[in-house]
């Protein structure tokens with residue numbers, strides 16, 4: 684069974700799935716630290732040595748899973764091995780294990796999903812905790828409020844595969860632009876052609892001179908967040924600048940005015956609030 688995040692739960696937890704946040708070790712939540720204090724071992728998906736070192740303050744059994752990545756291998760195979768190691772480790776271990784992934788552990792991540800899905804078959808109890816996602820950091824970096832005009836979010840390759848319609852009135856955040864059109868892991872840089880189909884797809888919904896930004900939030904306390912702005916028509920020219928840890932921000936091309944004027948009037952009406960609320964409650 685998967686618990687909602689709740690450190691006071693009386694159930695014994697076998698696997699805590701936690702997020703490390705984005706900036707080194709400084710975005711661990713109090714409840715993640717509480718899970719670490721109880722755990723026997725940690726399984727970690729994170730490339731920074733300082734994060735491993737920090738986790739070794741809680742247990743000397745910190746297993747870094749990033750070595751599972753192999754050039755040219757299907758990423759899903761890697762994620763399956765990571766999930767198996769966590770599940771096997773939880774079965775072997777006397778106390779709880781922590782599975783720590785960067786950012787939020789449920790946001791655009793596969794191994795944590797597979798651990799959650801397979802745990803019940805093995806009789807393992809999982810507690811998933813929220814973490815600070817790259818998206819949370821980007822909202823701060825560009826002072827973006829998703830309540831203002833809404834927000835549409837897609838994974839870049841999935842957008843092309845399923846051909847979701849983009850709405851140019853709504854800001855868009857597109858994940859994994861640097862990993863377009865392949866399910867295989869590679870550290871190789873991209874050729875300009877990698878972005879042609881994606882640019883053509885965006886141009887179905889936006890004018891070619893619409894400005895977009897590659898956003899990369901800071902991942903070390905001493906580094907700065909980066910923003911690279913360019914026009915959609917120049918996508919291929921940006922190939923050398925695009926990497927696997929950027930998110931593409933597409934601001935709206937149009938401002939959408941209020942469509943329902945009658946309802947807008949009701950919002951100001953005392954009579955209306957009395958009909959939709961109960962004054963005796």
Ligand SMILES: C[S@@+](CC[C@H](N)C(=O)[O-])C[C@H]1O[C@@H](n2cnc3c(N)ncnc32)[C@H](O)[C@@H]1O
Pocket residue numbers: 705785786787788789790791792815816817818821857858859860861898899900901902927928929930931
């Ligand atoms: C596999 S997902 C992991 C997301 C992570 N779980 C989170 O909560 O942010 C990788 C994608 O997250 C986004 N991402 C990761 N690191 C980022 C960063 N430093 N700045 C902006 N976006 C980032 C990019 O879209 C990247 O392709």
